[in-house]
Amino acid sequence: MAFHTLFPTFVYQEKLGKPALSKSLIQDILSDAKxxxxxxxxxxEWSRDHxxxxxxxxxxxDKLHEGFPAFQELATHLQPHVKRFAKKQNWDLGSGGLExxxxxxxxxxxxTVHSLHLHPLSVVSGTFYVNTPSGTSPIKFEDPRLDRYMAQPPRHPSTPKREQPFYTVEPKAGEVVLFDSWIRHEVPQTPAARSKPKKDLVDLKTARISVSFNYDWR
Ligand SMILES: [Fe+2]
Incomplete structure (x- = not known):
């Protein structure tokens, strides 16, 4: 008897580099954020509406890596991670590459919440985490087959995490998370904010801060 596990989806999570590197880069990014x-x-203005x-x-x-040295440096450190992700996927990039x-x-x-979405024009998307205060929201991925389940019964709560219809990754500051651009994902509201929703002011110490990016195959 065999159960074949088919069509795996990979989400990559790793420290960007040595802690000292992340620490100094994070300081530089925070300074640019200010x-x-x-x-x-x-x-x-865009953020007020969306x-x-x-x-x-x-x-x-949305091209911070072209104008700010800290983001340019981040881009350099992302390269080996993206390469590793592409290798895991067995992608044949031909004479091109991921840019x-x-x-x-x-x-x-x-x-603040970031509702379910995908990054339709890209191949690899991801995030570098700059500040993740205690209790910060995870990134939540949706099973891409969800719209085909039709009459399938729900799963028991004891189902292994990776076999459930949603999968959360809890990142820490200094880490990079990579995923296929086609997988839908969201950042739910921080649990503590759900009980007493209020208008927060942007405070760099208590906010969840991240840098997101897209890679295309060119
Ligand atoms: Fe996203």
Whole structure:
């Protein structure tokens, strides 16, 4: 008898590099984040409409790796991780390669959520975590077959984590998480914020801060 496990989906989680490297890079990114909150009027306006109580440069400055040295450095350190991810996938990239095309920052106070979405034009997406306060929200992935389950019964609560319809990864500051751009994911509200929803001010010490990015095959 055999049970064949088919079509695996890989989510990669690893420390970016040595702790000292992450620490100094995180300080530099935080310093740039302070600056962005001062100058990125378009992003602040976009966030008011699309990113409740938080700030993201997704709608205004999504090529931070091209203009800010700290993000450029982050891009350099991401390369071996993306290479490892591509190897695990057995991708034949031919004469091309995976190229970093967009990189933006996300500052999420406890009440900010990022609803279910995917990154439709890319191949590899991911996030580097800058600040993950205690009790911070995980990143939650959805089983891509969910819309085909039709009459399938629900699973027992004791089902192994990786066989459930949603899978959460709890990242720590200094870590990088990579995933296929087609997999839907979200950042739910921090549990503590659910009981007393309120308008939070962007505070870099207590916010969940991350840098997200997309790689295309070119
Ligand atoms: Fe995303």
């Amino acid at each position: 600056g962005l909150l001062q100058i990125d009027e378009q992003g602040l 990113y409740q109580n938080g700030y993201t440069s997704y709608g205004s400055m 970093l095309v967009t990189m933006w920052i996300n500052i999420m106070p406890p009440s």
